Amino acid sequence: xxxxxxxxxxxxxxxxxxxxxxxxxxxxxxxxxxxxxxxxxxxxxxxxxxxxxxxxxxxxxxxxxxxxxxxxxxxxxxxxxxxxxxxxxxxxxxxxxxxxxxxxxxxxxxxxxxxxxxxxxxxxxxxxxxxxxxxxxxxxxxxxxxxxxxxxxxxxxxxxxxxxxxxxxxxxxxxxxxxxxxxxxxxxxxxxxxxxxxxxxxxxxxxxxxxxxxxxxxxxxxxxxxxxxxxxxxxxxxxxxxxxxxxxxxxxxxxxxxxxxxxxxxxxxxxxxxxxxxxxxxxxxxxxxxxxxxxxxxxxxxxxxxxxxxxxxxxxxxxxxxxxxxxxxxxxxxxxxxxxxxxxxxxxxxxxxxxxxxxxxxxxxxxxxxxxxxxxxxxxxxxxxxxxxxxxxxxxxxxxxxxxxxxxxxxxxxxxxxxxxxxxxxxxxxxxxxxxxxxxxxxxxxxxxxxxxxxxxxxxxxxxxxxxxxxxxxxxxxxxxxxxxxxxxxxxxxxxxxxxxx
Amino acid sequence: xxxxxxxxxxxxxxxxxxxxxxxxxxxxxxxxxxxxxxxxxxxxxxxxxxxxxxxxxxxxxxxxxxxxxxxxxxxxxxxxxxxxxxxxxxxxxxxxxxx
Numbered sequence: 148x149x150x151x152x153x154x155x156x157x158x159x160x161x162x163x164x165x166x167x168x169x170x171x172x173x174x175x176x177x178x179x180x181x182x183x184x185x186x187x188x189x190x191x192x193x194x195x196x197x198x199x200x201x202x203x204x205x206x207x208x209x210x211x212x213x214x215x216x217x218x219x220x221x222x223x224x225x226x227x228x229x230x231x232x233x234x235x236x237x238x239x240x241x242x243x244x245x246x247x248x249x250x251x252x253x254x255x256x257x258x259x260x261x262x263x264x265x266x267x268x269x270x271x272x273x274x275x276x277x278x279x280x281x282x283x284x285x286x287x288x289x290x291x292x293x294x295x296x297x298x299x300x301x302x303x304x305x306x307x308x309x310x311x312x313x314x315x316x317x318x319x320x321x322x323x324x325x326x327x328x329x330x331x332x333x334x335x336x337x338x339x340x341x342x343x344x345x346x347x348x349x350x351x352x353x354x355x356x357x358x359x360x361x362x363x364x365x366x367x368x369x370x371x372x373x374x375x376x377x378x379x380x381x382x383x384x385x386x387x388x389x390x391x392x393x394x395x396x397x398x399x400x401x402x403x404x405x406x407x408x409x410x411x412x413x414x415x416x417x418x419x420x421x422x423x424x425x426x427x428x429x430x431x432x433x434x435x436x437x438x439x440x441x442x443x444x445x446x447x448x449x450x451x452x453x454x455x456x457x458x459x460x461x462x463x464x465x466x467x468x469x470x471x472x473x474x475x476x477x478x479x480x481x482x483x484x485x486x487x488x489x490x491x492x493x494x495x496x497x498x499x500x501x502x503x504x505x506x507x508x509x510x511x512x513x514x515x516x517x518x519x520x521x522x523x524x525x526x527x528x529x530x531x532x533x534x535x536x537x538x539x540x541x542x543x544x545x546x547x548x549x550x551x552x553x554x555x556x557x558x559x560x561x562x563x564x565x566x567x568x569x570x571x572x573x574x575x576x577x578x579x580x581x582x583x584x585x586x587x588x589x590x591x592x593x594x595x596x597x598x599x600x601x602x603x604x605x606x607x608x609x610x611x612x613x614x615x616x617x618x619x620x621x622x623x624x625x626x627x628x629x630x631x632x633x634x635x636x637x638x639x640x641x642x643x644x645x646x647x648x649x
Numbered sequence: 650x651x652x653x654x655x656x657x658x659x660x661x662x663x664x665x666x667x668x669x670x671x672x673x674x675x676x677x678x679x680x681x682x683x684x685x686x687x688x689x690x691x692x693x694x695x696x697x698x699x700x701x702x703x704x705x706x707x708x709x710x711x712x713x714x715x716x717x718x719x720x721x722x723x724x725x726x727x728x729x730x731x732x733x734x735x736x737x738x739x740x741x742x743x744x745x746x747x748x
Contacts, residue, residue: 292709299716306723310730319734320743322727327679327740330720331670334686337713338663341690341706345697350705394746 170226170235172213173243174283180206181276188269196268200258200616203272207251207279214243232290232351237645238489239286242417245497246282249410250275252504255620256511257402264400266311274304275406282414289425291340291350294418295333298382301414302329305407309399321398325407328381328391336378342371343426352425360429372433375422376441382415385475386444389468396464401514404460405507408467413496416474420492423478424485424647431482439479439576445472446583454590458520459510462590463503466546469587470499473557476580477564480573484564490643491560497639498557498631502545505624508617509539516611522594527603532611536598538625543595545628547588553631556639558584655696662689676728676738680721687717 168175184202187195217224218240225236253275261268281300288294306329310322344350346368347358359368377388384392396404427434449469456462474495477488510520512535517524529536545554558580565577613621631639662685669682691710698706732738 292705292712295709296712296716299720303719303723306727310727313730314734316734317745319727319731320745323676323731323740323743324746326724326727327670327676327683330680330683330724331686333720334666334683334690337687337690338693341659341693341697341709344694344706344709345700348701348703350709397746 164229167226167228167235169213169220170217170228171233172217173210173247174280176210176213177206177247177276177280177283180209181273181280184269184276185273188273197262199269199272200254200261203276204251204254206276207247207254210283211244211247214240214247218244229290230351231353232293233287234289235287236647238493238647241493241497241642241645242286242413243283245413245500246279246286246410249406249413249500249504250279252508252620252623253402253406253410255616255623256405256504256508257400258616259614260400260402260511264312266400271308271311274308278304278308278406279410282410282417285414285417288418289352289421291344291352291355294352294421295337295340298336298414298418299333301411302333302382305329305403305411308403309395309407311400311403315398317398318400319398321395324391325395325399328388332378332381332388335374339371339374339376339378342367343375346371352421355426356428359427368430369433372427372430373437376419376434376437379415379419379422380441383412383419383471383475384445384468385441385471386448386468389445389449389471392468393461393464396467397458397460397520401460401507401511404464405504405511408463408507409500409503412467412471413500416471416492416496419475419478420489420647423481424489428482428485428648435479435482435572438475438481439572442472442475442479443576443579445469445475446580447472450583450586450590454586456590457522459522459525459594460520462522462594463506463510466587466590467503469583470495470503470546472583473561473580474499476561476576479576480565480568480570483568483570485648486646487564487567489647490645491564493643494560494639495557497643498545498553498628501624501627501631502542502552502554505621505628506539506542506546508620508624509535509542512611512613512617512621515613516609522597524604525594525597526601527608528598530603531608535611535613535621538621539598540595541625541629543591545632547591548584549588551629551632553628556632556636652696652700655692659689659692659696662686662692674739674741676731676740677725679740680724680728683724684717684721687713 184199188199225234227234261271278301281297285297288297306322306326309325310319312318343355347355381388423434446469449465449472453462453465474492477491481488541552545552548554548558562577565573666682666685670679673679691713694706694710728738
């Protein structure tokens with residue numbers, strides 16, 4: 148009987164789908180790197196403990212090589228695999244580069260933090276690698292299944308890492324809140340996706356887009372669209388789905404907070420851009436007002452609550468909510484110029500990654516001395532750490548959008564998309580964003596004032612000792628943040644000049 | 650059998666799940682409610698897959714089952730961690746971080 152079944156099986160031809168190994172190389176290399184880190188750790192245990200971060204950061208840099216070769220391959224983009232479910236184009240390559248470099252900087256931030264604390268550290272780096280693999284997959288995913296798998300691959304390691312300080316109740320609580328909210332959000336998103344599949348008969352984004360172009364308002368489709376976007380709203384911490392963000396950011400280990408605030412949020416935006424641009428162009432009448440409200444609420448609520456925070460990590464968390472509002476804004480007018488909206492968001496993500504990672508690097512450096520995240524502990528920093536003060540001021544100016552440091556260019560791109568058509572809603576959102584930028588400048592400058600003009604508490608002027616990996620992270624981010632607003636403007640514009648929608 | 654019976658059943662499960670997540674205070678019960686939501690999704694996917702005559706729905710459902718297992722594994726690990734440190738899995742008691 149078994150022979151009969153086997154004979155039947157042999158008659159069904161199995162065709163292996165064509166795999167473009169070059170296009171998949173970044174993900175595969177990073178996966179292999181994560182496996183090597185695991186094996187090295189299992190064989191040599193404590194003896195290689197100090198080597199693990201170096202090995203992980205090398206993996207990120209090696210995985211960057213195929214991204215660069217693919218970019219320089221010129222005419223062959225976009226490369227598609229699996230019947231169009233997995234696409235490597237300029238948009239995904241720019242974001243892959245961004246995620247790998249953010250991962251590299253986050254490993255630099257983590258190195259001493261993990262070595263000096265009482266942590267399991269090699270597992271931490273394995274989980275970071277796994278999460279970044281998820282982000283790389285996300286940039287190329289053009290199918291509901293691969294988007295779902297990618298978003299979970301990004302999130303599940305992050306749930307674990309948020310609760311990394313096992314004996315610390317605050318870290319436990321951070322992990323619990325993040326995990327419950329994240330899983331609940333994926334459930335809602337999946338329910339929306341299942342209906343999208345039902346009404347279109349396909350899980351591919353372009354096919355869904357084609358099936359939803361009728362433009363008529365069917366309640367079921369509206370429900371699916373709203374649920375899907377709400378799911379991503381949790382991931383990017385847009386108001387009113389932001390409640391986990393400040394608690395998780397405060398309780399989690401600070402390098403992981405930087406990871407959540409930059410890389411994980413960027414991954415949520417990538418998924419949102421892909422889904423909205425490819426699957427929902429026919430549903431602009433539903434998507435645009437929804438994103439308009441999310442964007443305006445995120446900016447306003449984020450900034451107003453950030454103003455009254457006394458802990459710098461919570462303040463950066465709420466400022467991150469507000470920044471998510473600015474990044475959502477171009478999508479609120481995406482239907483008239485989808486490519487420019489995507490370019491503006493990617494530009495914002497690139498600059499935001501540098502300035503926010505830098506700000507967290509300074510927070511980690513200062514906490515090495517003060518053991519505190521209170522804004523008042525930044526008082527008088529100029530008198531004992533002038534270099535760090537100048538660097539932090541650059542990041543704060545950039546976050547506030549003050550030229551010539553990078554942040555202003557990111558905001559400028561957003562405003563340009565919003566006002567390009569003279570569309571009333573777009574202009575109204577631009578006004579909301581402009582008012583919010585002024586509000587935001589207030590609390591960023593309060594920290595600058597503390598550092599420059601207030602005298603140090605107890606006249607404690609012991610210098611801050613910054614280990615070399617943290618110095619490298621600070622140098623990378625500050626150089627990029629400063630140059631992004633001046634010298635590198637053209638290069639960034641070139642990188643983000645892609646067209647997604649034909 | 651009609652498609653709408655499956656969809657109504659899935660919608661009912663989904664609503665029970667959302668209600669459970671919003672009202673329960675026990676960490677494990679919240680995870681179980683989330684499982685209900687994910688099972689509603691699976692029923693939707695399989696029913697739509699049979700209705701549309703494509704295999705993609707069933708494949709998607711398999712992915713959801715596999716990933717849900719991983720999610721609940723991690724979720725229970727975190728709940729257990731909380732239990733070890735504070736001898737309670739009441740999530741409303743986890744209120745150290747506020748503001």
